[in-house]
Amino acid sequence: MLEIKNLDLKYGRIQVIWDLTMSIYNNEAVGIFGPNGAGKTTLISSIVGLIKPEKGELIFKGNSLSGFKTHEIIRKGISLVPQERELFPFMTVEENLKLGAAYVPNARNRISENLDFVFEIFPILKERIHQLAGTMSGGQQRMLAIGRALMANPKLLILDEPSLGLQPSLVIELFQKLVEIKKSGVSIMLAEQNVKQGLKVIDRGYVLENGKIVMEDVGKNLANSPHIQKSYLGV
Ligand code: ATP
Numbered sequence: 001m002l003e004i005k006n007l008d009l010k011y012g013r014i015q016v017i018w019d020l021t022m023s024i025y026n027n028e029a030v031g032i033f034g035p036n037g038a039g040k041t042t043l044i045s046s047i048v049g050l051i052k053p054e055k056g057e058l059i060f061k062g063n064s065l066s067g068f069k070t071h072e073i074i075r076k077g078i079s080l081v082p083q084e085r086e087l088f089p090f091m092t093v094e095e096n097l098k099l100g101a102a103y104v105p106n107a108r109n110r111i112s113e114n115l116d117f118v119f120e121i122f123p124i125l126k127e128r129i130h131q132l133a134g135t136m137s138g139g140q141q142r143m144l145a146i147g148r149a150l151m152a153n154p155k156l157l158i159l160d161e162p163s164l165g166l167q168p169s170l171v172i173e174l175f176q177k178l179v180e181i182k183k184s185g186v187s188i189m190l191a192e193q194n195v196k197q198g199l200k201v202i203d204r205g206y207v208l209e210n211g212k213i214v215m216e217d218v219g220k221n222l223a224n225s226p227h228i229q230k231s232y233l234g235v
Contacts, residue, residue: 001028001155002058003023004020004023004047006021006055007019007020007055010054017039017046020208021213022216028182029203030189030206031201031202031204031222032189033192033208035209036193044189044191047073047078048074048078049069074154075104077153077155077156079149079150079154079157080149083160083164089135092130093133094130096133096148100152101153104153107153117150121150122146122177124140125143125144125147128140139166154186156186156187156188156189157186158189159188161193162178163175164193168197171194175197178201195222199222204218215227
């Protein structure tokens with residue numbers, strides 16, 4: 001589904017991502033694990049066209065993403081849940097969700113089906129459909145941000161640290177929802193510092209440190225690796 005080949009990313013003269021190669025297959029949940037500042041957000045920004053690669057290729061469903069603008073990339077089927085929730089706090093849950101479909105012609109024709117799908121995964125959003133987004137709890141707002149990204153009908157859903165600022169029980173609940181989303185046929189790229197919970201939902205993961213991939217493996221092997229246990233799981 002997504003292939004990244006030999007990617008270099010820079011801010012001005014400062015290189016942040018070095019020769020990064022990775023892939024995400026159909027119906028797969030892939031983790032990008034790494035500490036603060038490793039380059040996860042920068043990598044994601046390049047996939048959705050916010051940063052132009054210095055070198056390398058981004059290929060989605062067999063076609064290069066090079067030269068496409070963010071809204072065009074979203075139309076192709078990649079949807080991002082950014083680290084900042086970027087909801088519209090003075091708009092209702094329903095209005096926020098509908099905005100998720102606004103720029104994607106395919107999704108505009110399927111608003112009611114997609115709303116049903118989002119409500120099936122997050123029933124709380126249906127209960128709160130007329131509530132202003134800004135008055136909901138942090139966990140509910142995170143669910144709304146994911147729901148809004150799903151309204152664009154993605155084939156690949158990218159989440160940038162969805163666990164940030166949430167209490168542990170909510171993280172577990174939220175990550176379970178990602179499993180449901182994957183089962184519906186959406187591939188997932190999960191950038192996380194919360195490796196412990198992240199490992200429970202991904203099929204395969206990459207470890208990104210100082211802008212370089214230092215490990216790649218299936219979840220079970222990552223969980224058993226001495227490096228992961230020592231550096232990320234506090235074992
Ligand atoms: P975090 O979880 O804190 O967002 P991250 O793994 O997502 O961490 P990035 O935000 O991608 O890491 O940052 C990678 C590196 O790039 C860091 O050293 C950061 O200081 C630097 N960086 C990020 N944004 C910019 C920018 N706009 N200009 C210059 N340097 C930047």
